[in-house]
Amino acid sequence: MPLPSSTPLRALALAGMAVTAALIANTFASPARRLAWVGSSVPPSIAAPGVEKIPPPVTGSGQPIVPEPKDGHPIHPGHLPPSRMTASPAPAAAPAPETPPSSPIRDISAEEAWRAFQSGTPFLDARRSSEFAEGHIASAWSTPVWESDLDDRLLSFKAARRPGSEDPIVIYCSGGDCRDSHLLAEKLLGEGYFHLLIFHDGYPAWVAQGRPVEKGRP
Amino acid sequence: MRPRLWQWLLHPKLTMAVRIALGLVFIAAALPKIGDPPGFAKAIWAYQLVPGPALNPMALVLPWLELFCGLALCLGIWIRAAAAWVAMMLLAFGFALSINLARHHPVDCGCFGGAAQKTMAEQFADMRWSLLRDAGLLLLAGQVLLASGLKARSVGQVE
Numbered sequence: 001m002p003l004p005s006s007t008p009l010r011a012l013a014l015a016g017m018a019v020t021a022a023l024i025a026n027t028f029a030s031p032a033r034r035l036a037w038v039g040s041s042v043p044p045s046i047a048a049p050g051v052e053k054i055p056p057p058v059t060g061s062g063q064p065i066v067p068e069p070k071d072g073h074p075i076h077p078g079h080l081p082p083s084r085m086t087a088s089p090a091p092a093a094a095p096a097p098e099t100p101p102s103s104p105i106r107d108i109s110a111e112e113a114w115r116a117f118q119s120g121t122p123f124l125d126a127r128r129s130s131e132f133a134e135g136h137i138a139s140a141w142s143t144p145v146w147e148s149d150l151d152d153r154l155l156s157f158k159a160a161r162r163p164g165s166e167d168p169i170v171i172y173c174s175g176g177d178c179r180d181s182h183l184l185a186e187k188l189l190g191e192g193y194f195h196l197l198i199f200h201d202g203y204p205a206w207v208a209q210g211r212p213v214e215k216g217r218p
Numbered sequence: 219m220r221p222r223l224w225q226w227l228l229h230p231k232l233t234m235a236v237r238i239a240l241g242l243v244f245i246a247a248a249l250p251k252i253g254d255p256p257g258f259a260k261a262i263w264a265y266q267l268v269p270g271p272a273l274n275p276m277a278l279v280l281p282w283l284e285l286f287c288g289l290a291l292c293l294g295i296w297i298r299a300a301a302a303w304v305a306m307m308l309l310a311f312g313f314a315l316s317i318n319l320a321r322h323h324p325v326d327c328g329c330f331g332g333a334a335q336k337t338m339a340e341q342f343a344d345m346r347w348s349l350l351r352d353a354g355l356l357l358l359a360g361q362v363l364l365a366s367g368l369k370a371r372s373v374g375q376v377e
Contacts, residue, residue, distance in 0.1 A: 007298045007299050007302065008299075010296045010298070010299035011299040011302055011303055013296075013299075014283065014286050014287060014290065014296065014299055014300060014303055015279075015283060015303075017282070017286050018279050018280075018282035018283035018285075018286055019279050019282075021282040021285075022278040022279045022281075022282045025252065025278075026255065026278055029255070032256070033254060033255060033256065034255070034256075035255045035256055035259055035274045035277060035278055036274060037274060037275055037278065038271065038274070128256070128257065144256075146256040146257070146259060146260050147256050148256070177324070177338075180260075
């Protein structure tokens, strides 16, 4: 086979070699290091990382606090549709609103995560499986949102726990500007789960508070 | 004076040193990414510039392209083609980084594999350094392209 002689042909040949090598390498990679060529596990709608929504303040009962009204209108927590935002001004002093207009995906504090842990709510770890192996919240499920076997792992979680669409599921990653738990929450929302709690401060906060952790592979 | 500076800039020994250095940088950048395509896909996704369907193919192919171009530069084969790819990749990366700096959106470079958790200020500082490094590497790629172009022309004249 004659070698390509002109620069554009050689550049094309380099690209072809790269595609071939990527095809071969990806075929033989372990599931944690493999990527699907088509159909990313990442949901199409993505909130920009770094642009954080302020998590709504929460009470001990897990219901959002309605902050003190400004200009006569109560401030509702985030994630509300516009129609709800302009809803009639609920009395701020009302004792425990019956149906909190909370969205299917909600940020929770470390305290609330701890209470959920004590009540046996399942925890999903959205970080990479290598990070999970280094340490994770005790009895959490490894569901690395960027890895190719995410669907299999989610399936085994569902098969074992049989979560109903209204059952709470806590999702966490590594805190800070980590978006993996949000990506996983959007994916699960698309699969029909409507009570997704994002433990925003994630694993570092859990460790800092001395909560139970485990090591090793799932 | 100018032709002399020119001669010095395009000296064969300097060109060889530059292309080997550039090649080594690209090999070093490629290896961690080849080892962890999902991590690189996440890094590209963070730039918020690549549409979803292109994300995974890009994360899979780009590191290998970097590796082959780096190897070609180090070994001295297909220098012009490899340097052209390298320059294109550097331009694209610089462009992506500039856009995110301009819209004040912190991203991890993703250049040499995964990064540790950083504060936003540290990330912006890192992005500026990356941009500077990118410009420096682009100069090196330009030198290699220019020198190999002159060589090709002189060879053409001899023939």
